[in-house]
Amino acid sequence: MRIPTGVAMLIGVLGVAAALAAGHLVAAFIDPNASPFLAVGNAAIDLTPSWLKEFAVTSFGTADKTVLLAGMAVFLLVAACVAGLLSRRSPIPGTVLAVMLGGLAIVAVFSRTDLGQLASIAPLASLVAGVMTFRRLHAAALRVREVGGGPDSPERRTFLIGSAGVAVGAGIAGIAGQLLGSRVDVEGSRAAVTQRLAKYREQSGVAGADFAQDGTPTYLTPNDTFYRIDTALSVPRMRAEDWSLRIHGMVDRELTLSFDDVMGMDLITRTVTMTCVSDDVGGPYISTAPFTGVLLRDLLAKVGVHSGADQVFSTSVDGYTAGSPLEVIMDKGRNAMLAVGMNGEALPPEHGFPARLVVPGLYGYVSATKWVTDVELTTFDAKTQYWVPRGYSAKAPVKTESRIDSPRGQSSVPAGKVVVAGIAWAQTKGIAKVELQMDGGPWQEADLAVQPTKEAWRMWRRTFDLRPGSHTVLVRATDSTGYTQTMDRADPIPDGATGLHSVVFTTA
Ligand SMILES: Nc1nc2c(c(=O)[nH]1)N[C@H]1C(S)=C(S)[C@@H](COP(=O)(O)O)O[C@H]1N2
Ligand SMILES: [Mo]
Numbered sequence: 072m073r074i075p076t077g078v079a080m081l082i083g084v085l086g087v088a089a090a091l092a093a094g095h096l097v098a099a100f101i102d103p104n105a106s107p108f109l110a111v112g113n114a115a116i117d118l119t120p121s122w123l124k125e126f127a128v129t130s131f132g133t134a135d136k137t138v139l140l141a142g143m144a145v146f147l148l149v150a151a152c153v154a155g156l157l158s159r160r161s162p163i164p165g166t167v168l169a170v171m172l173g174g175l176a177i178v179a180v181f182s183r184t185d186l187g188q189l190a191s192i193a194p195l196a197s198l199v200a201g202v203m204t205f206r207r208l209h210a211a212a213l214r215v216r217e218v219g220g221g222p223d224s225p226e227r228r229t230f231l232i233g234s235a236g237v238a239v240g241a242g243i244a245g246i247a248g249q250l251l252g253s254r255v256d257v258e259g260s261r262a263a264v265t266q267r268l269a270k271y272r273e274q275s276g277v278a279g280a281d282f283a284q285d286g287t288p289t290y291l292t293p294n295d296t297f298y299r300i301d302t303a304l305s306v307p308r309m310r311a312e313d314w315s316l317r318i319h320g321m322v323d324r325e326l327t328l329s330f331d332d333v334m335g336m337d338l339i340t341r342t343v344t345m346t347c348v349s350d351d352v353g354g355p356y357i358s359t360a361p362f363t364g365v366l367l368r369d370l371l372a373k374v375g376v377h378s379g380a381d382q383v384f385s386t387s388v389d390g391y392t393a394g395s396p397l398e399v400i401m402d403k404g405r406n407a408m409l410a411v412g413m414n415g416e417a418l419p420p421e422h423g424f425p426a427r428l429v430v431p432g433l434y435g436y437v438s439a440t441k442w443v444t445d446v447e448l449t450t451f452d453a454k455t456q457y458w459v460p461r462g463y464s465a466k467a468p469v470k471t472e473s474r475i476d477s478p479r480g481q482s483s484v485p486a487g488k489v490v491v492a493g494i495a496w497a498q499t500k501g502i503a504k505v506e507l508q509m510d511g512g513p514w515q516e517a518d519l520a521v522q523p524t525k526e527a528w529r530m531w532r533r534t535f536d537l538r539p540g541s542h543t544v545l546v547r548a549t550d551s552t553g554y555t556q557t558m559d560r561a562d563p564i565p566d567g568a569t570g571l572h573s574v575v576f577t578t579a
């Protein structure tokens with residue numbers, strides 16, 4: 072007796088659907104990240120070699136997560152069909168495959184440092200639901216064949232009702248899990264924090280700081296267009312009321328702060344340009360916002376840091392870690408902070424609500440932990456942050472760089488007066504000079520916009536008189552230490568890209 076191929080594949084797919092839905096529902100009660108699909112996706116991300124991650128970021132940008140999830144969905148669909156087809160006689164091959172997939176999810180959940188032991192109940196529920204659904208539908212389908220059941224036979228009806236029941240049940244369980252998992256009222260909590268930050272809202276002291284009319288970004292990046300980099304697949308949902316920060320390790324007095332404790336301290340607002348180490352020459356992963364928060368050096372003064380410590384090691388609620396040099400955090404010349412506000416509002420959930428770190432002059436991966444809940448004073452010898460085993464440097468100051476924003480590469484603009492404009496950055500040092508080279512000619516200085524703070528980028532522009540044809544323009548920046556950015560091309564790995572940005576465009 073063999074089950075028809077279409078029915079066999081349907082049974083496989085329904086088994087997988089039941090498994091995913093059951094795990095998703097159970098996870099909603101424990102931790103949304105314990106949901107097997109998410110857990111396996113997150114584990115895959117953590118296991119991704121950095122060259123592949125760079126490739127994904129370069130090819131798909133922030134859509135890399137969607138690509139991963141879609142890839143996993145296709146894989147599961149194929150696996151489900153294969154499991155069904157292998158099991159046209161006996162349910163054993165499909166059962167074995169289901170147990171293997173369930174086991175994978177259990178291992179994935181166990182590998183997450185942010186999930187407790189209890190979390191493995193979710194993939195376990197998936198395994199049980201998947202295997203049971205598969206075997207029951209399989210038995211029902213075999214039965215139809217055994218009795219040679221016609222279109223109206225009770226056996227066939229049993230199978231059809233069972234299949235439909237699984238499809239509907241999985242749908243309901245999945246949706247219920249989704250609703251339950253997002254029941255934490257983050258938006259309400261955020262709105263309250265935004266209100267409390269009202270008195271710290273900075274007046275726009277940024278006149279003359281951009282050349283947006285000539286094609287540069289605006290000096291301040293709005294929250295919804297601020298670049299975004301997360302390792303995790305889902306944005307942690309945490310209310311300010313439920314947040315706390317533990318500062319411990321090589322300190323005299325361990326300290327745990329509530330959100331109210333932070334709001335009761337002296338808050339400052341500083342405009343900072345954040346840069347991602349994955350930003351290739353000319354890339355988009357750089358943005359600027361006024362951040363409101365408390366100085367980290369004020370917090371560290373409260374705990375009494377031991378003299379041997381050299382690393383400030385931060386951990387987020389989703390298990391991400393970053394470590395910054397203690398001397399950078401303590402540097403009076405810059406404002407490393409625990410931030411609670413961004414652009415005059417509470418942090419958006421995607422950017423770390425309720426609290427994150429912001430350290431001017433360091434790439435985000437070594438400093439800017441979002442949803443931060445733990446800060447440990449330690450040494451670089453003792454603890455290694457997330458990206459270091461993946462090929463990145465433990466220390467990564469931002470490199471002096473520049474980018475041409477206008478004209479766009481491959482674009483065509485009217486001949487005659489052409490404004491070339493863009494950004495340059497050397498956080499904490501400041502930009503002193505930007506030069507352009509048009510069509511291999513001499514280097515010529517650009518006009519610089521106002522630079523309200525050395526912790527942020529600086530905009531520039533220069534007008535050229537161009538005849539119709541093809542043109543190539545190159546940019547290079549010099550920071551206030553006198554360092555001019557190098558022409559040598561370097562990849563983002565291990566500590567940030569170098570090289571000059573060039574743009575080819577035509578005038579007509
Ligand atoms: N919890 C957590 N914090 C994180 C990251 C992350 O993946 N998870 N990415 C880091 C990196 S690589 C960068 S560049 C910045 C980006 O911050 P943004 O998404 O607010 O722009 O956050 C840093 N903080
Ligand atoms: Mo980054």
